[in-house]
Amino acid sequence: MNKVMKLMLIALAMVAFTAGTTLAKTELVIVSWGGAYTASQQKAYHEPYMKLHPDIQIINDDSAGSGAAKLRAQIEAGNVTWDLLDALAADAIALCDEGLVEEINPDTMLAPAPDGTPASKDFGDLLISPCFIPEIVYSTTFGYRKDKFKTPPTTIADVFDLKKFPGKRALEKKPVGNLEWALIADGVDVAKVYDVLGTPEGVDRAFKKLGTIKDSVIWWSKGAQPPQLLADGEVTIASAYNGRLFNAIAKEKQPIAMLWDYQLFDLDGWVVPKAAPHKKEILEYLKFATDTQRLADQAKYISYGPARKSSAPLVGKHAELGIDMKPHMPTAPENSKHVIVKNHLWWADHEVELTERFNAWLAE
Amino acid sequence: MTTPNITQEVLTTADGVPLKTSLNHALRRRKIRSLLLVAPLFFFILLTFLIPITDMLLRSVDNKIVPTLLHRTIPLLAGWDETGQDLPDEPVFHAMVEDIKEGAAAKTILRLGRRLNFERAGMSSLFRKTSRRVKRLGQVDSYREAMLKIDRQWGDIKTWRLIKRESGTMTLSHFLSAVDRQRNDDGTIGLKPKYKRIYIKLFGRTMALSLLITALTVLLGYPIAYLLATLPTKTGNLLIILVLLPFWTSLLVRTSAWIALLQKEGVINDLLVALGIIADNHRLTMIHNQIGTVVAMTHILLPFMVLPLYSVMKTIPPSYVRAARSLGATRFTAFIQIYLPNSVPGIGAGGILVFILAIGYYITPELVGGTSGTFISNMIAYHIQGSLNWGLGAALGTLLLLLVLALYILYDKLVGIDNMKLG
Numbered sequence: 001m002n003k004v005m006k007l008m009l010i011a012l013a014m015v016a017f018t019a020g021t022t023l024a025k026t027e028l029v030i031v032s033w034g035g036a037y038t039a040s041q042q043k044a045y046h047e048p049y050m051k052l053h054p055d056i057q058i059i060n061d062d063s064a065g066s067g068a069a070k071l072r073a074q075i076e077a078g079n080v081t082w083d084l085l086d087a088l089a090a091d092a093i094a095l096c097d098e099g100l101v102e103e104i105n106p107d108t109m110l111a112p113a114p115d116g117t118p119a120s121k122d123f124g125d126l127l128i129s130p131c132f133i134p135e136i137v138y139s140t141t142f143g144y145r146k147d148k149f150k151t152p153p154t155t156i157a158d159v160f161d162l163k164k165f166p167g168k169r170a171l172e173k174k175p176v177g178n179l180e181w182a183l184i185a186d187g188v189d190v191a192k193v194y195d196v197l198g199t200p201e202g203v204d205r206a207f208k209k210l211g212t213i214k215d216s217v218i219w220w221s222k223g224a225q226p227p228q229l230l231a232d233g234e235v236t237i238a239s240a241y242n243g244r245l246f247n248a249i250a251k252e253k254q255p256i257a258m259l260w261d262y263q264l265f266d267l268d269g270w271v272v273p274k275a276a277p278h279k280k281e282i283l284e285y286l287k288f289a290t291d292t293q294r295l296a297d298q299a300k301y302i303s304y305g306p307a308r309k310s311s312a313p314l315v316g317k318h319a320e321l322g323i324d325m326k327p328h329m330p331t332a333p334e335n336s337k338h339v340i341v342k343n344h345l346w347w348a349d350h351e352v353e354l355t356e357r358f359n360a361w362l363a364e
Numbered sequence: 365m366t367t368p369n370i371t372q373e374v375l376t377t378a379d380g381v382p383l384k385t386s387l388n389h390a391l392r393r394r395k396i397r398s399l400l401l402v403a404p405l406f407f408f409i410l411l412t413f414l415i416p417i418t419d420m421l422l423r424s425v426d427n428k429i430v431p432t433l434l435h436r437t438i439p440l441l442a443g444w445d446e447t448g449q450d451l452p453d454e455p456v457f458h459a460m461v462e463d464i465k466e467g468a469a470a471k472t473i474l475r476l477g478r479r480l481n482f483e484r485a486g487m488s489s490l491f492r493k494t495s496r497r498v499k500r501l502g503q504v505d506s507y508r509e510a511m512l513k514i515d516r517q518w519g520d521i522k523t524w525r526l527i528k529r530e531s532g533t534m535t536l537s538h539f540l541s542a543v544d545r546q547r548n549d550d551g552t553i554g555l556k557p558k559y560k561r562i563y564i565k566l567f568g569r570t571m572a573l574s575l576l577i578t579a580l581t582v583l584l585g586y587p588i589a590y591l592l593a594t595l596p597t598k599t600g601n602l603l604i605i606l607v608l609l610p611f612w613t614s615l616l617v618r619t620s621a622w623i624a625l626l627q628k629e630g631v632i633n634d635l636l637v638a639l640g641i642i643a644d645n646h647r648l649t650m651i652h653n654q655i656g657t658v659v660a661m662t663h664i665l666l667p668f669m670v671l672p673l674y675s676v677m678k679t680i681p682p683s684y685v686r687a688a689r690s691l692g693a694t695r696f697t698a699f700i701q702i703y704l705p706n707s708v709p710g711i712g713a714g715g716i717l718v719f720i721l722a723i724g725y726y727i728t729p730e731l732v733g734g735t736s737g738t739f740i741s742n743m744i745a746y747h748i749q750g751s752l753n754w755g756l757g758a759a760l761g762t763l764l765l766l767l768v769l770a771l772y773i774l775y776d777k778l779v780g781i782d783n784m785k786l787g
Binding site for chain 1: 471472474475477478481482485486487488489492559560561562565566624627628629630652730731734735736738743746748749750751752753754
């Protein structure tokens, strides 16, 4: 009897001890996009960080898709449970303007490049908002079915040419990107795109050009749709996030090829919520996760370009497929001969107005 | 002394309390007890439903941000004649500089820019640029000159008219937007330009398609429910599982399954081409349009119609129809005059359930609706999650709620709400 009691007591003590140690771990809630993207962050940032800091436990939350709205609700309710949010540049600007996220000083709060270049220089003009630390450069670009055309499409104008390149198109159900492409396909110089779009005639012109293919377009709203539409043969050319196309081509071996002409550069990165529960710990994590090596590591798992200049030479092979990732980066020289750099501040002004018009135009 | 004095005498209980009082006490106790039993649910609904909904509805008119952040400028603007052609006077410009300086220091001014940008494109960057530049602005002779130098939009009378128009703590502008209206420059309310009108059309489409979907679920669900209710219990229960099975499958999976079936290179088109019914280059377009939305949503919402119908039909005694038949009614007459009226409460319950769920759907229309099959809820979702214009989202939501309430009252008048049964 006594022995049994003793054993039970020891067991109890052990349970209490393990419970105590798990409780002592600080849990950081990091919100991102889920799927392959969160997986790449888990491998490149979270796992090495937790190895270095055994007292930190990182919890992934996959609700970045509605992150801005949810964060605003949390802050208004005075109950912030997120420590870090992965956001698109446009949302980051909006959140910063609304005062819902913290300002970050890159030079004092982020790691410099290995050669000592301060972070503000290393990120350069990608630091588009005082609250936003970019992780990746991604692009919305085109993929086409290799088996459907004798001569492959090579320019953005080919996307709008239904005679030479028959078949349906898939485009994102947003004015962003589509209006720029329409103008460039219509002969506007890329340097003047936003000036032209700023005039009523320019907007009319863009919608008119889009109207030439409107009846042949399937509009997508979730990133997974366009590779699927291409794979099913529903469309012959589709705009999509380059990482999704890479997956369809390199991993799933679909008969799809990339058309990089005038890809639209955009950014994705971190914002720190106001009143984040573990401010001190998360800033420490942020310094680690956005250093040169970590950003380069992420490109091993997903084909998005690192946001730091100093990371580019460190990009290596894909961790599972063993392919050299450099030629698949949107930032690779041969892919980025013609690019549109999304003008975020211009869109911050015009997105509401043009989305309204775009939706009305779709519903016509 | 022949009349008995009973009426004068007060009836009392054994311990001398008047009977009436005692009865009142007992009734009151019972009332309190029942109130206490209901109280937890009431507070739960109040806290988790009524208060949040009211809060959301109030956002549709809330405009406190403008008078709060421009607390120096707004009172001065009251004295400015916005119908004239002159810009406000120097003190207004001075007040605006001070307000923006204060807002820039508190990092709140860009919120104001975003709020006003919902009314007019360009206000966001106007405040962004101005707030950056006024910080460095020292003593100047003319604040008006200084602001015009920062951005010439400050010299545009429309900027000031907009600020004065939106200077109240409440605004109607979200509701105006929600019905495709806007304020013209002269302050009158008019339609938005044609290329921007969308919400009225979407409200109409949401209502029409939801009614169509409800009608289709009745048409498809009625025979199924009838079959289930009339079969022996054992077989009936087995078949009920078949009705419930899709119910337990994820909404996204069911929607994607419809895409695989209906798309141009999909199963149905392949089958039709293989059978030679249609030519390969004339494949049918059945998805990414209204057909897609109607088909997918009818399937997804069908269980919500079958289940109430089934539970009501279960309660209709078979002897009714037998009695009608024995009195000489044909099968058809017996069904129309006896069975159908008895099953109306189920149709009512299922109809309301399906209709209310249908008007709020947005993921399915988003994925299969293309451009002609999207609903007003897709726009509400966009404004809540995308543009973060919660004011307009709330206004659209309020209108949708009012529309549903109106339809509910209409239903009550036509069919009677008491005539609805879930089982």
